Amino acid sequence: MDDDGWKAVKPFVAQRAMNCAVMIDNRRVSEQYGGGIDSLPTTSFIDREGKIASTYFGLVSKRNCEAEIVKLINR
Numbered sequence: 001m002d003d004d005g006w007k008a009v010k011p012f013v014a015q016r017a018m019n020c021a022v023m024i025d026n027r028r029v030s031e032q033y034g035g036g037i038d039s040l041p042t043t044s045f046i047d048r049e050g051k052i053a054s055t056y057f058g059l060v061s062k063r064n065c066e067a068e069i070v071k072l073i074n075r
Helices: 006-015 028-032 062-073
Strands: 042-046 052-057
């Protein structure tokens, strides 16, 4: 979460050429998905039913991200 919202986040995403969904939280979302996010970065993988399948606190390697995505696709 960033107090400056997209004003701060959008340049960061563009600079790193991120090609994944990036969400700005207004606290409502983080409370729905796990009672609040206390650590940044936090990465959650959401399944087809909209439930959290797994969550990583801190940096996540590309290999772990790919493994989680493949697991979700194969469900």
